[in-house]
Amino acid sequence: MIQPASTLRRFRFAFVAAALLALPAAWAAEFSVTPIRVDLKPGVLTETITVTNNANSKLRVSIKLQEWTQDANGVDVYTDSNDLVYFPRQLELEPQAKRLVRVGLKTPAGVVERAYRLYIEEDREPSAGVERPQVSFYLRFGVAVFLAPAVPKPQPEVGQPKLAGGKLSVAVKNAGNEHFRLSRVALSDGASFNTEIPGWYSLAGSTRTYTLEVPSEVCRRARSLNLTLEGEEGLRIDRKLDVDPANCA
Known part of the structure; x- marks a missing residue:
C-alpha cells in the first residue's frame, strides 16, 4: 500500500528522532556570559564581557564577531566582520574560573547605529578513540553589541x-x-x-x-x-x- 506523503514525513521524522536518542550524548561544558548585551554609546570606547566556567573541567572557547543587519523582511542576517576590536579571541578557563573579553571601537560612531553579535563558542573536543557515533552539544552565546550613533533617534x-x-x-x-x-x-x-x-x-x-x-x-x-x-x-x-x-x- 502506498502511504500518503504526510505519513511518510512523520515516519522519517520519528525514525531520525529515535536514531538520535539511541546515540550516546557528549554534553557541552557549563559556562555563562555576562552581560548579554553591550552598548558602545558616545564617549564609551570599550566594554568588558565576563566568561565564567561553571564546570569542573577545563573550558576552551573561541570568539568571533559578525555584523548584524536585517533584510527587506526584517529577517536577521549575519556576516563576518572586523569592524570592532576584541580580544582575546580564544580563551582557556580552569574549572570555576572567570576571564574577561574586551570589545571596543575601531572607528567613531556614524549617523546610523551599527549592530553586531560577538559569538562566544565552546571549542569542539577531538573525537579520537570514539568507537560509536555521538550526538554532541556545544554552547554558543551571541552577545549583542550596538555602536550608537552620535545623535540617537529610534522611530x-x-x-x-x-x-x-x-x-x-x-x-x-x-x-x-x-x-x-x-x-x-x-x-x-x-x-x-x-x-x-x-x-x-x-x-x-x-x-x-x-x-x-x-x-x-x-x-x-x-x-x-x-x-x-x-x-x-x-x-x-x-x-x-x-x-x-x-x-x-
Whole structure:
C-alpha cells in the first residue's frame, strides 16, 4: 500500500528522532556570559564581557564577531566582520574560573547605529578513540553589541493591522537611526480571547511583519480586535481593527 506523503514525513521524522536518542550524548561544558548585551554609546570606547566556567573541567572557547543587519523582511542576517576590536579571541578557563573579553571601537560612531553579535563558542573536543557515533552539544552565546550613533533617534512606525484568512498581520518599521526592541505583540477581542507572540529587535531602517492566528469562532463573533505592542523603555503602541467576517478563516 502506498502511504500518503504526510505519513511518510512523520515516519522519517520519528525514525531520525529515535536514531538520535539511541546515540550516546557528549554534553557541552557549563559556562555563562555576562552581560548579554553591550552598548558602545558616545564617549564609551570599550566594554568588558565576563566568561565564567561553571564546570569542573577545563573550558576552551573561541570568539568571533559578525555584523548584524536585517533584510527587506526584517529577517536577521549575519556576516563576518572586523569592524570592532576584541580580544582575546580564544580563551582557556580552569574549572570555576572567570576571564574577561574586551570589545571596543575601531572607528567613531556614524549617523546610523551599527549592530553586531560577538559569538562566544565552546571549542569542539577531538573525537579520537570514539568507537560509536555521538550526538554532541556545544554552547554558543551571541552577545549583542550596538555602536550608537552620535545623535540617537529610534522611530517606531506601526502600520494599520490587516486581517486575511484568519490571520492578523501588522508591519513594524524603524524609521529612525537606532534600534528598538518589542518584548511582545498581544491581541485581544476585549472579552475572553487573548493571545500573544514574542517581539524582536527592529534595527535602523528595517521593517518586520508580525502575524497572529485568530481562531475562526473568535474571528466570526468579534466586532473588533485590539492589538498592543510593548517594548523597551516603556514603548507601547495600540491599534484597533474592525472585523469583517469575510476575512476570517
